[in-house]
Amino acid sequence: MIAGSIEASFSGRRANTLPLRGTHGNSIKLVYKGLAMARRLGSQHLDAFQAIVATGSMTKAARERHTSQPQISRLVGQLEDIVGFAVFARKGTRISLSPEGARLYAEIEKHYIGIASVEAAAADIRSFTTEHIRFVAMPRLAGGLLSRAVACLKHDHPETRVSIHVAGANALQERIKAGIDDIGLVMSYGQLSSEVDTIPIATLPCVCVLPPGHSLSRSAQISAADLAAEDLITFVRGSSLAAAIDGYFAQSGVQPRIVAETELGASACALVAAGIGVSLMNPIAALEESQKVDLVVRPLRAAFTATLALMYAHRLRHGLLLKRFGAYIRADLANSQGCM
Template sequence: MVQRRMGLQHIEAFRAVVQTGSMTEAARRLNTSQPQISRLIAQLEQITKFALFDRTGSRVFPTNEGTRFFQEVEKAFTGLSSLEAAAHGIRSFRADRLRVTAMPRLAGGLLTRITARFMVDYPEVMVSIRSGTANTVHEWISSGLCDMGLAMLYQETYGVEVEPLHTGQCVAVLPKGHPLAARDSLTPEDFADHAFIASPGGGQLAERIDQVFTAAGVRRRIVAETDLGASVCTLVGAGLGVSLVNPLAAHEERAAAGLEIRPFTPDIPTTVALIFPPYVARTRLVSEFSAYARRQVQAELAAMGNVPPVPL
């Protein structure tokens, strides 16, 4: 004959009876019948080979052995509660740390908004945002110093894993009331006689813009240089010149800087991308934050009218 083994149903029934002092109340607590509770207690007494309860009318009281057994049961349930708390902590990334990076414009704008949404749902995660130049961001990611980054890319990028989120085209930014604002779109030739705010040499955007104007045979009159899209827009808004920037920077700074925005041809593609350290498996935390980034980018681009919202 196979000996019956102690199961979770036996323990739950026993615990409920001790806590309520009644088979009937224990049945209500566990959403079952009183006869079922009685059967489980009888089976448990057969398994333990000692009486668990003294019965007085409708009330039941644990025996000395039952009390000692209940103390051991509570220790087990305390351990189970600890496991449940540990599982919740793992699920909610409790005490985890995520290091993210971007150039200052993205770090202070789009990346901060992504982080704010993420931390509403995962408040126990420590998110560290670092900003730097394009080259610095690339180094932090490629070396693994940061877990992931948000970048504007203007050409193929090596040494990091790239996940494109959206590719658009650079736009022309002009001061309010500028003569070129009368045109629906602009070309390199339109900039020939106008002051130009440029990106410093060596950067991806600067190289792409140089290539376009060189191919068109147009020499720009550069009056200032800055590697920050926000600074470019501020200088343009102040009437110091015109420029070309990525569409996110242009639309974010349009109202504050007082800008006119126009399409520019030939195309200078710009890709909003997530970048990750190479040859490193993404953790669940990194994957979850990436999903928030995708949704935020799509929502903001949709608000700009560049792309329809896409479920991610």
């Protein structure tokens, strides 16, 4: 061992020293900074972070992780010390992702997607499956259109094993890119992503949903100007549908009177049926909900559109499966019973 002291420096936000002893009693000082740290990120830090983002609070995250709120707080504190920045912005008892935390969360999501991919591969190996097609769709489509098309596939190919998963638009795209799922069904209100292989299936003019007996239900079409004085139930900020609705009114110079926001078309329609206001949405959602609650659906004048599309794994690009599944979806749109 070299006599004296040895000093190694690493770039970061603050220096720390860790005294060590050499084999001959010499003092060795290791200076480390930032990411060259005594503690490393562990799965418990990532799990706690993900649970807080998913539930929106440390208390709920603790309940989900079957631990205490102080333990979750400690893990977050350790995580922030390790990475060198605050991952949450705190205002009283409310927390939200900091800009740096949002970037870190995107990377952590990739980590979990990778783990899910390994677990899915292991399951396939155990079951000796020769053909297993994994489908994924947004919640509305997974429970209706996608399931009916998958039923058609099973009727024609009963030996094929299928799985149906549910994900939001962004997560769905990531699952297809990562190879977790083979075919995804999406409803887009903007440009389709160029990062994933995509086939547009249909362009659908959006509609207005009204409560029974509403004065506008007598109109053959409804314009943005017609809705200027109406209470509007829209969708949460940041969603592509909310942006499309905002654009529709802005194009006509109308300031909508928003009284409620929701994440789900089913919730919007339930509020409409209860007489809280009117809403705008894609015609598939409107049709399905009008079969459950009492609603009036009318076309929009100069309507904004929704694009129904298939996202798929690159290996399926020229395959018969993709063409056949697209045909099942188109048949369902043309006939509410699909192939059944």
